[in-house]
Amino acid sequence: MVGCLTVLSAQTVRQAVHLAPNGKGWGVERKVSVEAGASTNKPAATNGIIYHGGPVMRANSVNVYFIWYGNWTNGPTPSDRQHTVSLLDILFAPTRGIGSSSYFKINTTYSDTVGHPTGNIGLVASTTNNYSRGKKLADSDVQAIVSSAISSRALPKDANGLYFVLTASDVAETSGFCTKYCGWHTSGLIGGTDIKYAFVGNSDRCPSSCEMQTVSPNGNSGADGMASIMAHEAAEAVSDPDLNAWYDSAGNENEDKCAWKFGPVTGVLGHGAYNQTFGTYNWLIQMNWENSRGGGCDKTLGGKFYTQ
Numbered sequence: 001m002v003g004c005l006t007v008l009s010a011q012t013v014r015q016a017v018h019l020a021p022n023g024k025g026w027g028v029e030r031k032v033s034v035e036a037g038a039s040t041n042k043p044a045a046t047n048g049i050i051y052h053g054g055p056v057m058r059a060n061s062v063n064v065y066f067i068w069y070g071n072w073t074n075g076p077t078p079s080d081r082q083h084t085v086s087l088l089d090i091l092f093a094p095t096r097g098i099g100s101s102s103y104f105k106i107n108t109t110y111s112d113t114v115g116h117p118t119g120n121i122g123l124v125a126s127t128t129n130n131y132s133r134g135k136k137l138a139d140s141d142v143q144a145i146v147s148s149a150i151s152s153r154a155l156p157k158d159a160n161g162l163y164f165v166l167t168a169s170d171v172a173e174t175s176g177f178c179t180k181y182c183g184w185h186t187s188g189l190i191g192g193t194d195i196k197y198a199f200v201g202n203s204d205r206c207p208s209s210c211e212m213q214t215v216s217p218n219g220n221s222g223a224d225g226m227a228s229i230m231a232h233e234a235a236e237a238v239s240d241p242d243l244n245a246w247y248d249s250a251g252n253e254n255e256d257k258c259a260w261k262f263g264p265v266t267g268v269l270g271h272g273a274y275n276q277t278f279g280t281y282n283w284l285i286q287m288n289w290e291n292s293r294g295g296g297c298d299k300t301l302g303g304k305f306y307t308q
């Protein structure tokens, strides 16, 4: 679905006919009426995914902002928590992370009426939030956390930005984190600007739902689990920022079509296996759907397609 990554154990996609992504990894029925027999104007799905007319993120580089919500620096295992922050900073570092990878260039295959994304993305700034909305967040709290970071000027207001709300493992997201999804993305009007944002919780809260392996390439199951989910939401935000651009007839956005599929890995799954190397770091990151050559899941732009 658009913007949402379903949990490992529940990759159910509802079988409705007209679906739109809801940012949470499962399809919802569109709230627009579709006339019977209106098939002449149906967009073609040459590569297994359909353009619905909305914009993609075409900025020269998409600016990533992290909002670390809750306790990421203190507590029973401070070094482990700080390590998580460092690793995810590295994953989104502009020159040695996902932003300079051929993996993220897969998103260049998603054009809107003006052009296509560059495939460049990088972390610009981060801030923290000390449980201002408590430990049980509703979706509206997530938007409020982003809004507060912008209105307080902790982070700039950036229409070319993607704001991640990253919650500590003692925080619940009550619309279904760990049971229905591991992360989601959407957009909303904040201070008069269309702001793209995503929720990703610490996957250590529910390893069996949101982590492919607990022995992970960088020795930090939370960071390594979140890495794949953040990659998923980032690619969907770029190709379908407002949930009205690229998704298939079941409401699946590009990364939804490859959820929990990694292709060939180095090592053994469950024992620190990885399938991507960015800079000097290894990661296990799900594949993305390439919108060319008939469509398929691959690890790099123009690479071999894999079904698992």
Ligand SMILES: [Zn+2]
Binding pocket: 001, 002, 003, 004, 005, 006, 023, 024, 025, 232, 233, 236, 253, 255, 256
């Ligand atoms: Zn998704």
